[in-house]
Amino acid sequence: MLRNDYPGQICSVAKSLEVIGERWSLLIVRDVMNGNRRFGEIQGSLGVARNVLSARLQHLVEEGILERRAYHENPPRYEYFLTDKGLDLWPALIALLSWGDKYSAGPEGPPRLIVHKECGGVVSERGICESCGKLLHARDARQVAGPGFEAALAAGESSAD
Amino acid sequence: MLRNDYPGQICSVAKSLEVIGERWSLLIVRDVMNGNRRFGEIQGSLGVARNVLSARLQHLVEEGILERRAYHENPPRYEYFLTDKGLDLWPALIALLSWGDKYSAGPEGPPRLIVHKECGGVVSERGICESCGKLLHARDARQVAGPGFEAALAAGESSAD
DNA sequence: CTCACTCGGTTGCTTGATGCAACCAAGTGT
DNA sequence: ACACTTGGTTGCATCAAGCAACCGAGTGAG
Numbered sequence: 441m442l443r444n445d446y447p448g449q450i451c452s453v454a455k456s457l458e459v460i461g462e463r464w465s466l467l468i469v470r471d472v473m474n475g476n477r478r479f480g481e482i483q484g485s486l487g488v489a490r491n492v493l494s495a496r497l498q499h500l501v502e503e504g505i506l507e508r509r510a511y512h513e514n515p516p517r518y519e520y521f522l523t524d525k526g527l528d529l530w531p532a533l534i535a536l537l538s539w540g541d542k543y544s545a546g547p548e549g550p551p552r553l554i555v556h557k558e559c560g561g562v563v564s565e566r567g568i569c570e571s572c573g574k575l576l577h578a579r580d581a582r583q584v585a586g587p588g589f590e591a592a593l594a595a596g597e598s599s600a601d
Numbered sequence: 602m603l604r605n606d607y608p609g610q611i612c613s614v615a616k617s618l619e620v621i622g623e624r625w626s627l628l629i630v631r632d633v634m635n636g637n638r639r640f641g642e643i644q645g646s647l648g649v650a651r652n653v654l655s656a657r658l659q660h661l662v663e664e665g666i667l668e669r670r671a672y673h674e675n676p677p678r679y680e681y682f683l684t685d686k687g688l689d690l691w692p693a694l695i696a697l698l699s700w701g702d703k704y705s706a707g708p709e710g711p712p713r714l715i716v717h718k719e720c721g722g723v724v725s726e727r728g729i730c731e732s733c734g735k736l737l738h739a740r741d742a743r744q745v746a747g748p749g750f751e752a753a754l755a756a757g758e759s760s761a762d
Numbered sequence: 763c764t765c766a767c768t769c770g771g772t773t774g775c776t777t778g779a780t781g782c783a784a785c786c787a788a789g790t791g792t
Numbered sequence: 793a794c795a796c797t798t799g800g801t802t803g804c805a806t807c808a809a810g811c812a813a814c815c816g817a818g819t820g821a822g
Binding site: 478480494512516518 | 798801
């Protein structure tokens with residue numbers, strides 16, 4: 441039995457986890473969403489083992505979540521981009537980010553904030569702009585350093601952005 | 602290095618995944634949310650190995666996501682309940698469910714639907730009732746069989762509810 | 763009173779995934 | 793000519809997951 445399947449489950453949560461539930465997969469998607477597109481960038485940012493990253497990227501491409509495009513021929517050099525299917529993982533990432541912020545952030549506040557590109561408002565747990573009230577999608581928002589960023593840095597964690 | 606940590610990551614997504622990113626953890630939370638509270642029920646529903654389930658339940662209790670209560674003394678028998686921290690994972694589960702529905706459901710439609718208890722409306726990807734427009738939380742909704750349920754059953758998957 | 767069964771696990775073994783370091787191929791820079 | 797970069801692959805050691813067997817304390821059937 442493979443590691444990444446949950447046999448006999450009817451729930452779509454299980455289906456989702458079969459695709460992006462493996463260790464590192466969701467963090468790779470998040471990394472690409474934040475602009476890290478190349479093998480070396482992602483590897484450096486996450487600290488994931490290179491063989492594992494290679495396997496995950498291949499899997500995510502097969503699943504239609506990432507797309508691999510050559511930015512240089514000979515020697516071939518590639519960049520990874522999110523497809524619409526990959527971008528649709530944004531609400532799940534936002535939900536996990538918010539949960540982590542709520543229960544793991546230090547007293548300084550969350551290390552990262554998601555802001556609405558258009559109006560600069562902070563994006564809520566449900567992916568709604570707290571300033572203008574719009575329901576957002578992946579392309580409408582970007583990540584910036586939050587109030588707890590410096591503290592997290594000082595705690596010996598790498599910048600990785 | 603432990604399996605469940607992502608060292609050097611400042612992002613709260615990584616923090617969340619350190620807690621609920623291990624295989625089976627999120628499905629256990631979902632199972633308890635759906636009313637499976639006992640070891641045997643969860644084990645039968647998920648088909649997870651008993652030693653792994655034991656380890657995950659213990660971990661989730663330590664993390665304050667589940668609470669273990671005795672419903673019978675001598676021999677001790679326990680039930681697991683979600684804490685507020687556990688219930689707060691609902692938006693993330695909804696997001697993953699919706700993503701799975703969108704990309705893995707058959708032509709019949711999703712196998713499960715989340716409905717608003719109060720008005721019976723279907724709950725959207727962001728945990729908002731499509732009927733009355735309210736922003737919902739875990740206790741406001743419940744899971745029911747969806748249009749694709751029978752098809753999923755016929756596809757040889759277990760009922761597990 | 764005994765035997766089978768339930769419930770909530772634990773233990774031991776096997777298999778498979780992950781982490782790490784070394785290596786490689788095709789350029790580029792100095 | 794030699795080191796460095798990029799995007800990997802390969803081999804090996806370790807750790808986690810799956811499986812089956814077992815256990816302790818009751819409960820129900822005959």
